[in-house]
Amino acid sequence: MDLEKWISKGYELIIDFGPKVIAAIAIWIVGLWAIKIILKGITRAMDKRDYEVSLKKFLLNLLSWALKIVLIVVVLGTVGVETTSFAAILAAAGLAVGLALQGSLANFAGGVLIMIFKxxxxxxxxxxxxxxxxxxxxxxxxxxxxxxxxxxxxxxxxxxxxxxxxxYSTEPTRRINFVFGVGYDSDIKQTKDVLMKVLTSHSKVLKDPAPSVSLVELADSSINFAVRPWVLNEDYWDVYFDITESTKEALDAAGIEIPYPHAVEIQKEG
The missing domain is CATH 2.30.30.60 (SH3 type barrels.)
Structure with missing residues (x-):
């Protein structure tokens, strides 16, 4: 009698839960297949966008775990397990981790943005x-x-x-911005000619865009000229130092004064 009772209950369990278990297994298999297809599609999209290798691996692993957790919740719900509490626990854990790692998450998000938008x-x-x-x-x-x-x-x-x-590396060329001051007794045209000759005689100063020399300011103790040569990015510092030195030599050779502070000593006879 007891055996028949247990057999009867077994049949009832099979009838009640059998379809759910079969459905859960089917959902699990199809879900894993779908996750694999999704990850392959995302991998191809990342390869086309030339994502950084470290970012690609991290995002794929993160997405894989997230999709699998969702699949597990769906499978448990299909079997008849109450998933509301499970989802609430996950949400609470995610919130706690997020609050604890605010700075790290901000840095992670910033790293993702830098690697995506480059x-x-x-x-x-x-x-x-x-x-x-x-x-x-x-x-x-x-x-x-x-x-x-x-x-x-x-x-x-x-x-x-x-x-x-x-x-500074985005464009192939770069402009150097100098400001050179000369004394008020200096001839403006002569000074501009001397400065332009310094630029045009340097082999690494580009002809296109053309260099320029312009009077930019009448300062308290000097006439200031904006001197602006264009160079290739890789030549920037070589040209910067060369032009600075050559300008001093050229102005001295032309007898054009470069003003500098003077100390005046006044002695009062007693």
Whole structure:
């Protein structure tokens, strides 16, 4: 009698839960297949956009786990398990982690934005957050710069992505902005000719765009000229130092005075 009772209950369980279990298994298999197809499609899209390898791996792993968690919740719900509490626990855990890692999440989001939109790339010479240097590494949470005197600067991606970035490497050419002052007794045309000759005689100063020399200011103790040659990015500092030195030599040779502060000593006879 007891055996028949248990057999009867077994049949009832099979009838009640059998279709749910079969449906759950089918959903699990189809879900894994769908996740695989989705990840392949996203991988192809990332390859076309030339995403950073580290960002691509991180995002794919994150998306894979998120989709699998959703699939598990769906499967449990199909079997008949109450998933409301489970979802609430996940939401609460996510909120707690988010509050605990606010700064890290901001840096992570900034790193994702930098890697997707690429305002900078490795090898660029940039200025950001009061620092200048060549981009050495772009990681998920930080970006590393190497300064001209070989110091490593680490900038959190959160502030980097939300602040101003000056990228000196975006364009192939760059203008150097000099201001040279001469005395008020100097002839303006002669001075402009001397300065222009310094520019045009330098082999690395570009002819197109053409260099320019303009009187920019009548200052308290000098006439100031804006001297603006264009150069290739890689020649910037070589030309900067060469022109500075050559200008001093050319002005001296032409007898054009470069004003400088003078100390006047007044002695009072007793």
């Amino acid at each position: 305002p900078i790339k490795i090898g660029d010479y940039i200025e950001a957050q009061g620092e200048q240097g060549v981009v050495k590494e772009i990681e998920i949470f930080t970006t590393k710069l190497t300064t001209l005197d070989s110091k490593e600067v680490i900038i959190p991606n959160g502030v980097l992505s939300n602040g101003n970035i000056i990228n």
